[in-house]
Amino acid sequence: MTTNGAAPLRGEVVRGDFPIFEVGEGERPLVYLDTAATSQKPQVVIDRLVRFYGREYGTVRRGAYRLSQEATAMYEGVRAQAAAFLGARSASEIVFVRGVTEGINAVARAWGGANLSSGDEVVITAMEHHANILPWQRACARAGARLRVAPITERGEVDLEAFGALLGPRTRMVSFVHLSNALGTVNPASEMVRMAKAVGATVLLDGAQSAAHAEVDVAALGCDFFVCSGHKMFGPSGCGILYGREEVLASMPPDLLGGEMVDRVTFEESTFDDPPHRFEAGTPPFAQVIGLGAALSYIESLGRSRIAAWEAELLRHATGRLLEVPGARITGTAAHKGPILAFTLEGVHSFDLGTLLDEQNIAIRVGQHCAQPLMDRLGVHATARASFAPYNTLEDVDAFIEAIYTARELLV
Numbered sequence: 001m002t003t004n005g006a007a008p009l010r011g012e013v014v015r016g017d018f019p020i021f022e023v024g025e026g027e028r029p030l031v032y033l034d035t036a037a038t039s040q041k042p043q044v045v046i047d048r049l050v051r052f053y054g055r056e057y058g059t060v061r062r063g064a065y066r067l068s069q070e071a072t073a074m075y076e077g078v079r080a081q082a083a084a085f086l087g088a089r090s091a092s093e094i095v096f097v098r099g100v101t102e103g104i105n106a107v108a109r110a111w112g113g114a115n116l117s118s119g120d121e122v123v124i125t126a127m128e129h130h131a132n133i134l135p136w137q138r139a140c141a142r143a144g145a146r147l148r149v150a151p152i153t154e155r156g157e158v159d160l161e162a163f164g165a166l167l168g169p170r171t172r173m174v175s176f177v178h179l180s181n182a183l184g185t186v187n188p189a190s191e192m193v194r195m196a197k198a199v200g201a202t203v204l205l206d207g208a209q210s211a212a213h214a215e216v217d218v219a220a221l222g223c224d225f226f227v228c229s230g231h232k233m234f235g236p237s238g239c240g241i242l243y244g245r246e247e248v249l250a251s252m253p254p255d256l257l258g259g260e261m262v263d264r265v266t267f268e269e270s271t272f273d274d275p276p277h278r279f280e281a282g283t284p285p286f287a288q289v290i291g292l293g294a295a296l297s298y299i300e301s302l303g304r305s306r307i308a309a310w311e312a313e314l315l316r317h318a319t320g321r322l323l324e325v326p327g328a329r330i331t332g333t334a335a336h337k338g339p340i341l342a343f344t345l346e347g348v349h350s351f352d353l354g355t356l357l358d359e360q361n362i363a364i365r366v367g368q369h370c371a372q373p374l375m376d377r378l379g380v381h382a383t384a385r386a387s388f389a390p391y392n393t394l395e396d397v398d399a400f401i402e403a404i405y406t407a408r409e410l411l412v
């Protein structure tokens, strides 16, 4: 592990924890600027998976034998760890899911099915990821409820006045992104939760981009649900966390039905287990969850405030240099931003830019970032996006900017 005490993080040091950044003889180093899509994995997470699959493997919550009991203890141990990581009051508020997409779908189906009816309203914002639009679109259509969208400003911030004006006695659910994957905006979540709570709404926060990059305390935020994905938090793919406040989970019916979530089953009628197991039908992604435990420990060893401080330095450097590039326009200039820099370059198709950067082993994301309504609102077809992580360096940023200049020479 790389760190000690409170010395600031340096990307040069952190990248040593990640085998993907090892450079072979005559190879170009990888400049990985797509952490917002998925993060790279530190050796400690890979080692944890190898050890579990190789030496400790057994299913959870079923066996009478040692391997299964020990795997169950590890799996439940990560639940307690995740509760502490997110500031939940108890491990029973933590449900393991496959990721943010599954988590929001589960809430929209299960909570929405039980709580939305004709005339009700669900409020989202104009900067949501498709994963926080489509499940609500369907839940509303099924219930005869209405989906309302809070507008954003030119800078890419939620228009709080307009957001407040949408809230009222019909508002059942307010679901919004904590840190926008397409703009980098950090929403004033506590304030928005407080406004939603004032009208009695239930609140879901999409924490896909925030969980690994900032301190998250669900109790302080006051939300009812918070979702995040393991693969964006230096952990394995195929697992994620759905936090649900105890009282809300207690009254929510299960979404998936099957094994290991029941109390008693007959052909006529069945009763279900208590939360969180009621929401984990079937064999869960237990190996991934155990790997996620190593990822959460890794994040805590770096320290989330130190991660945020280093990423802010990367963002500041990248923003300053990008603004000097002729024809570059940053999409998303909120006062409070996370480690995401989206932009367009006049005369250059973002897909061509992505391809040219890839030739130099620089990975960025191009396209619509699963946010087509937002792209429509911004009046752009697509943007290019660089996103930063503690393993990035100022040299990564410089390589990225130099490659943009080279691309301009070729394409403009």
Ligand SMILES: *Cc1c(COP(=O)(O)O)cnc(C)c1O
Binding pocket: 036, 037, 098, 099, 100, 101, 102, 129, 131, 132, 177, 179, 180, 181, 206, 208, 209, 229
């Ligand atoms: C990545 C992302 C999602 C979807 O997460 P999955 O891990 O693909 O399920 C949802 N919302 C935001 C803001 C994201 O960045």
